[in-house]
Amino acid sequence: MDRTRRDFLSATAAAVTLSTTLPALASSDPQTATSSAYAAPTEIKAIDIINLRELEPAAQKVIPAGGFGYISSAAGDEWTKRENEAAFKRLTIVPRYLTGYKDADRSTTLLGSKVSMPIIVSAMAGHGMAHVTAEVGSSKGTGEAGALYTAASLSTKTMEEIAVASSGPKWFQIYLPADRGQAREILIRAKTAGYRAIILTIDTVVPSNRETDRRNHFRSPLPVGNFPGESGAYAAAPIKRDLDWEDVEFIWKTTGLPVLLKGVMSPELAVTAVERGCAGVQVSNHGGRQLDDVAASITVLPRIADAVRGRATIIIDGGVRRGQDVFKALALGAHAVAVGRPILYGLALGGWLGVQAVLQHLDGEFEMTMRLAGVRTIAEISSSYVAVGPETLATI
């Protein structure tokens, strides 16, 4: 192998440890491995949130540097990561007053599950990097907030531990193992544990250039709960890199559960997903962690929603930091938003109470936005409440 290729492979292997293989120090006792090899935060306490952006520098003070770099960074120049947030700011809200309304109902139903807010926790590997309670804490906090939780297949804890930690609805995200037997086994486990839908992540077919992880020489020391004692085998038989529509069919035939595709960024793919029987799509560029220089997810949402024409549930993630962002996403056709990094920052700062606080804060801002914009229910939120900045100016 030539030197450039070897260097790239070893660097990217280190950079995407959690999305490709089991970590080097996988242990049969997750708690022991978590606490002995990596000093994750331990405090469980109420946290006071002014806004979600301020959580990042606060979390940086308590999360070990390598773990913080893994969570906060993105691929390449990190343009897409920044653009995810910036694009929301190019949209303006067009409020209506004198509506006679005095409350705002945020409750909704997502693929049959009733939730108190259209805000879900996005699938993220390795919550143990943010807190010793890992996904048990984040799942509990999400349930206490009345929101929906997505468990990642590469979680620190097992899917069964995560499932019993809260009574709220949960979906399971999968990086499909290349081995069909292993894939079948994990899918059946997810169904048996009570997960109500399967999210297939489709944008991670090759490791990305996470330069911060390379710089930090970061390799996660945490276990991957769903694959106990299989570090060697799983590393040798990694996730399926040549995903196609047969894999999608395999998932719903194996589980009988609704299947969502995560990583959809074009109307064409969204339409094919609907035609192939998917129950939903998650419009996502992986928080800018996979292919840099793809568009902000909010900018592609309107065309995807137009193409889907109400035939599937649409979730969007990437840069959602304000209640106004939730409102804009719903106005442009999403049924719910998914939140990534702020959840891990809340977990780091306060355990399950921190996660609950993040969701309640975002929901509170969303309620304020609905009331100030003049809508009373989620069904009332439409594209007429949102304009693109310069167009608003052009009409003055």
Ligand code: FNR
């Ligand atoms: C992720 N994300 C992710 N997605 C996925 O499908 N499977 C996974 O295992 C992970 N792991 C993961 C780890 C960490 C630390 C982060 C920050 C993110 C991507 C995630 O679901 C989501 O797409 C983005 O995080 C959303 O962007 P924001 O909210 O972080 O800007």
